[in-house]
Amino acid sequence: MNEPTREVAPEVQSILDAAADRPGGDERLSVTPRSLSAAFTAAERDGRVPVIAEVKPTSPTTDGEHDADPVAAAKAMVDGGAAALSVLTEPEHFGGSIENLRRVREAVDVPVLRKDFILREAQLDTADSDVILLIARFLGDDLEPMLAAARDRGFQVLVEVHTKDELDAAIDAGAEVIGVNNRDLAKLDVDLATFEQLAPDAPDDVTLIAESGVATVDDVRRMREAGADGLLIGSAIMDGDPQTNTERLTGAE
Numbered sequence: 001m002n003e004p005t006r007e008v009a010p011e012v013q014s015i016l017d018a019a020a021d022r023p024g025g026d027e028r029l030s031v032t033p034r035s036l037s038a039a040f041t042a043a044e045r046d047g048r049v050p051v052i053a054e055v056k057p058t059s060p061t062t063d064g065e066h067d068a069d070p071v072a073a074a075k076a077m078v079d080g081g082a083a084a085l086s087v088l089t090e091p092e093h094f095g096g097s098i099e100n101l102r103r104v105r106e107a108v109d110v111p112v113l114r115k116d117f118i119l120r121e122a123q124l125d126t127a128d129s130d131v132i133l134l135i136a137r138f139l140g141d142d143l144e145p146m147l148a149a150a151r152d153r154g155f156q157v158l159v160e161v162h163t164k165d166e167l168d169a170a171i172d173a174g175a176e177v178i179g180v181n182n183r184d185l186a187k188l189d190v191d192l193a194t195f196e197q198l199a200p201d202a203p204d205d206v207t208l209i210a211e212s213g214v215a216t217v218d219d220v221r222r223m224r225e226a227g228a229d230g231l232l233i234g235s236a237i238m239d240g241d242p243q244t245n246t247e248r249l250t251g252a253e
């Protein structure tokens, strides 16, 4: 059995406590998503590494806050070659908002991932997005019904895992897009070897994404060699000029 309440860092527990209290939407959404796989294929076709660039104003492991306008940052990422975007909507620990997501999705035409800590079905109904994140560790046995609930609404789903057990649970639940988070939510440290260890166990037909801790062109190459179909990159793009950073990282091959 996959226990939903395993030990996590105090910062992460605080995120989960806040997430449990957050209301959902009143009405069941129905979204018509922009295709993530088509966006990855298009990037590959013109020689760009498929990157989901993340608009992340701050985080528990970041010093200070980026006060750049999220829409300006998002457009710069797309101009820099990002195949898709990720927008944090968690308000209390990541400086995100639903408003940021709405504005960004309106301003760009690439697929946009809603990055939040979704624990209940109604929380899927807070905002339209093309892709939604579900974190295996926090959902436990609810992963499969939540995946079905998200798909019923039209969302593409990125299922995040960090261990072999979570990867197996994601595969059993029928996940088609799986992100391996290199950050351990129990200790908050990052190790790119996490992706390298888990990738060989993912079936070929799964779209596999390496998440967190990718900072340099060498890191991009390392994750691609280990089998990453795409990369999710936040801090290394937000720190400094988002367009130049995205150009450098998407042009790593």
Ligand SMILES: O=P(O)(O)OC[C@@H](O)[C@@H](O)c1c[nH]c2ccccc12
Residues within 6 Å of the ligand: 054, 056, 115, 116, 160, 181, 211, 212, 213, 214, 232, 233, 234, 235, 236
């Ligand atoms: O800034 P980084 O190290 O490039 O990481 C991006 C992304 O992977 C990270 O923000 C993240 C991965 N999983 C999450 C779950 C919730 C919030 C944030 C995340």
